[in-house]
Amino acid sequence: MSEFKSGSNLEKVLKAGHFAFTGECGPPQGANLEVLKEKARHLKGCVDAVNVTDNQTAVVRMSSWAASLVLIQEGLEPNYQMVCRDRNRLAMQSDILGAYAHGIRNMLCLSGDHQKFGNHPESKNVFDIDSMQLIHMVKEMRDQGVFLNGQEIDEAPRMFIGAASNPFADPFEFRVHRLAKKVAAGADFIQTQCIYNMPKFKEFMKQAVDMGLTEKCYLLAGVTPMKSVGMARYMATQVPGMDVPDELIKRLKGAGKGKVAEEGIKFALEQIEEFREMEGVAGVHLMAIEWEHRVPEIAERAGMLPRPQI
Amino acid sequence: MIVAEQKPIRELVEMVKDFQKILVLGCKGCVTVCNVGGAKEVGVLASALRIWGRKTGRDLQVGEHTLERQCDPEYIEELRGIVGEYDAVISIACGVGPQFVSERYPTARVFPGVNTKFMGGAVAHGIWSERCAGCGQCVVHYFGGLCPIARCSKSLMNGPCGGSADGRCEIHKEVECIWDTIVRKMTEQGRLNELIEFKPPKSWTTARDGGPRSMIREELVK
DSSP states (O other), X not given: OOXXXXXXXXXXXXXXXXXXXXXXXXXXXXXXXXXXXXXXXXXXXTOSEEEEOSSGGGOOOSOHHHHHHHHHHTTOOEEEEEESSSOOHHHHHHHHHHHHHTTOOEEXXXXXXXXXXXXXXXXXXXXXXXXXXXXXXXXXXXXXXXXXXXXXOSSOOOOXXXXXXXXXXXSHHHHHHHHHHHHHHTXXXXXXXXXXXXXXXXXXXXXXXXXXXXXXXXXXEXXXXXXXXXXXXHHHHHSTTOOOOHHHHHHHHHTOTTOHHHHHHHHHHHHXXXXXXXXXXEEEEEOOTTOGGGHHHHHHHTTOOSOOOO | OEEEEXXXXXXXXXXXXXXXXXXXXXXXSHHHHTTSSXXXXXXXXXXXXXXXXXXXXXXXXXXXXXXSOSSOHHHXXXXXXXXXXXXXXXXOSOTHHHHHHHXXXXXXXXXXXXXXXXXXXXXXXXXXEEEEOXXXXXXXXXXXXXXXXXXXXXXXXXXXXXXXXXXXXXXXXXXXXXXXXXXXXXHHTTXXXXXXXXXXXXXXXXXXXXXXOOOOOGGGOO
């Protein structure tokens, strides 16, 4: 038996004690592989693994497992996202088997945005199991070699199991407990929601550290650089569970015409610097939404390059 | 109770435009309580149909009748000798009513006059809210007496998702985040530890997912 749970690059980087750096890539709204490969080219060599979103914001895109396989072909390691909105336990387990069989080794287990936000609001949702139960199911598949019904699996999928945490959603007091539940259910690593409110995040991290959670899982802090004042305003008012302080919006505005994006990157770099020193933070998850081409520059300026080769 | 709302009159007249004798059939059960399908609403809908008939030059005959309940064969039987007098029946009971009438009177043309919404209750005068999803295996006692299956938009069993803000659900500011309420209530009761326990996947065999449901109580079967 290997010392690793899945043997993914991300797992190896984290276990070796490196400060991890993961990226994100939304599959195309079509079968256009060139778009995906273009994004992959920007991310290659800059990150340890790339999250591949699963019909993010309930908008139909190429399936996350299929896009994950393309990333593997392009020489990147995917972090295969799966939401509970679109699949029941049968579909989930069969997709996990297929994903593993084709070389996917990381998985991020999520509830999923409600379909009301997406481009098929008239659809029926599933939510057969919730994200907590999904985490536990993937763990049992890996560690016990059984399906959710207890039946033995002929060659179990061995995933490095990820989960999300949003320290900025309500009720705040329960957030650390929900994180604890995810860790107990089987999460090996956590990627947080985009962080803008640093004082609140520090408060959350203190709770997590005090509860010993960061000893039991690797926590990656979520960073999304602001591209514009409009984006900041949109995130502040339209994205549920997002906390964008007014000071940040003011700071971006103050940057002046043509310099807002640079100010957004500067803020992100300051955050990354702070996360590197913050107790309990094992890495950064950079969600440069439709800004993959800026990732090499951000990684370079953040001192994240070169990435460790293990 | 089962909560319903009246279908738009435009939709109703489209359904019955080819018929001359129409029976509006009410129910004294849930739909009377939620002010949509009782004797009073039968009268209102029948009047509306008559006015529409006059305006459009139709010689309509609209009858009115309200049963004790439309979900009980005993009361449906009351319609024997009445249904045959009409070309169409508009039932303004919940979705059970038109089906019980259709099943008992196979040649009758039966139309639904209301949209059945949910199982719930009146939280204020004129405001109804969903409470039960009829999953067949009640679990509210784990959650401070509140149901996340029916009341969380994602039926989450292990805590609030990342979209909960200020006690509101991510789908709409007017929708309560039931998990916010559950957490507050359990905290006040000193039972937060119960929410920290992992709740395993639910069996949906007792819900609609297990197929159309029926129930037999031997001691009551004659």
